[in-house]
Each structure stands twice: as C-alpha cells, then as structure tokens.
Amino acid sequence: MVTALKRLTLSEYLNYENQTDTVYELVNGELVPMTLGNALHGDIAEFLHDHLRMEIKRVGLPWGAKQMTVGVQSPQKGRWDTCRIPDVTVLPTEQWQQLRLKTEAIITLDEPPPLLVIEVVSESTKTVDYRAKRSEYTVLGIPEYWIVDPIAGKITICELIEGFYDTKEFVAQEQIRSSTFKELHLTVAQVLNP
Template sequence: MAFVRTKKVKDNEYRYLVENYRDPKGKVRQRVLEYLGPVDKSESENLMVTTDRKLSFEEYLSYVDGTNKHYELVDGKLIEMPPASFLHSDIIDFIADCFKAIARQYNLDIKVKTDVGVRTGVTSSRLPDISVIDGAIWRSYRRDKSAVIEDVLMLAVEVVSPGEEQIERDYTDKAREYQQKGIPEYWIVDPIEQKITILVLSQGQYSKTVFTGRDAIASPTFPKLKLTATEILEA
C-alpha cells in the first residue's frame, strides 16, 4: 500500500510516495517509490485529510508518516487531529487524574488512557481524549501492538474544541459511533457552552443528561466519582 509522506528539510517540506514493508525480522519499514516535489505552505497549513486513498484498519495500525501527528480513521480516510489547546489539555489531565484517584482509592481494575484509540467500525478508529478500559481487557493485548482497543471501552470522554466541524464530530459523529460500538457511557465536555453532557447506553440507544455549574456529575459507571461541572470546566 503506497501513501504520501512529507519530510521537512531546512524549514521546507517535501512529498514522497512511499510504502511500508516488513524486513526479514518482521519489523515495519518504509521505502521511497517516487519524489513528488515540495509542499505548498498554504496547502500544508490547511491540510486535514492526508490522503484520498482509503486504508484498511490493518493498514491504519501500521501507518507511519515520519511525523508526530495523530490521525483518526473514518470510513477508511485518515483525519489529522490537531494539537489540543492548553485549556483542553488541562481538562483532560484533570478528569484522567480523578479517574485514576478513585481507581486507587477503591482498588478498581481499570486503565485510564489519553493516547489510546478505539475501533468503531470495519474501517474506522477514533482517538478519545480519555479512554477508561477494563484492566483484564487491557492486559489481553500484546504490548508491542498499536494501542487501539477493538473491545468495548467502559467509558469515553471527548473535550469539545472550537469550530463547527469539531463540534459536529463530538456531538454527532462520535456519539453515533460510540453508541453503535456499545460504549456504555460517553462524556462530552464542552468548555465553549460551559456544560457537560453524559450519554448513557440503554437498550442500544444513548440517553443524555446535561450538567452545568455546581451540578454534581452523575456517572452510572463510576458512582463514587464526586465532581461538579464547574470543577471540570475550570480545571
């Protein structure tokens, strides 16, 4: 499978057509098939979809483009995820720390991850801001594999970023995919609207409850979690 990779040399970016292959030891490597020329800077700044060619889930797991960028896979298309804002990052860290704290306090066998994907379809995989995973499920995966969970998460959290596309993605697209996946609880933390929406799965459908201000967050999965909406949004 060939794909386009960019490489930065002395502040200029260049495109190459490359493909992955496995060496005799089974390690994934890359070889250049063709030089495609320099990248237009204006195009590079606005590029969100990295390639028009659809990838399989297996190709996505081994995808390497030589950068530190993160991608979701949506119906076979690679979608670049921009870096989080400082507020976004602080909220993620605060919530993750709270989950880890109750896990320690009540000896819960869970993993709380901010860098793990979840497969949501045949050729789709998302990167939740926070994934809470059953410990036994986490241990069932090989440590040298790409960190994408194909089982059901216990809980997923997304922090909404500004922009119509990002809002639609978290409130609609991911809600639909997480519902279809069977994730029992999905948090949408929205610092723009100053609210937290918790979706709980019941008979295959999400029902939602919105929390604002000093409302105490009610999590069916983690009822011992004691937080208010304000505490999270002002993290």
C-alpha cells in the same frame, strides 16, 4: 490537477508512518489529523484522566484510565474503516494488558468495548463529538460517553440503556452523576476550570 486520496484499511492505518508527530484518527479510510486543541482542552483531559485514576484506585476497581493512548475501531456502513482516539478511555485492567501485547493499542470490533470514553469538545470537533462519535459509540455498545464542552460550559453524559444513549446535561456547580463512577465528586466548574 486533483489528486485522489488513497483510503486506508485498518491494517494499513496501524502500519502507517509519516515521520511527523501528527496523530491521526482514521475516518472512513481517510487519515484525519487530530487537532492539538488549546491548553484548556489539554488541561481538562489531563484533569479528568488524573481524577478518574485516583477514583479507580480509591474505590479499588480493576480498571485503568488512559489519556489519548487507546484507539477504538468504529463500525461503518461503507467498506472503509474508522478508528477513534478518545481524549480519555476507561477500560478493565485485563483488557489493557491484552492491548499491551498488540503492536497498537486498538480495541477492535471483535473485542469488548471500553467502559467509558470522554471527548473534550473543541471548536473544530463539535459536530463530530456530538453527532458522529455519539452514533459510533452507541453502536459499539460503550456503556458511558462523556462530552465535555468548555465552549458551551456543560458536560453531557450519555448512558447506554437498551441500545440507545439517554443523556443528562450538567452545568456550573452541578455535580456530575456518572453510572460508571457512582462515588465521583466533581462539579462541572471544577472540570472546566482545572
């Protein structure tokens, strides 16, 4: 006997409780457990989060960097909702203050997109990070999307230009060039081997 999965709306997702520590993304109305990733995945996300916070403070930008604490509602053609939780999200401080007033820290479709999102690729998330999320983040108008890929040994920076992402790939000792963080001095090797 096959049991049909119950699809959830965004509202149901926000109120979902399963009595476990599992974190879920909502994809086309279905709960998709987020893999923990390996220790390197976590180290890379933490390294980027910490360095972006330091850079924000050093330059004096009115922004914040958040690690796996901000959801981003994604547009879908069908009737079922999708909500992603990037590894790192950079957003204006004022927007974060507004999210703190909500029950859940979810940026909905009627709100401005974050300034930058970063996804660290795992073996199980390659296709989603490179294809699905890239398409969703383009439609949302997120100005910059980093795909940090320790498996391929590269970082792809997608910059939104006239409604489409232009991409730049960086490898090895190359310094990352970000339009959002123009003065950031990090190489791919530093990021992938924190």
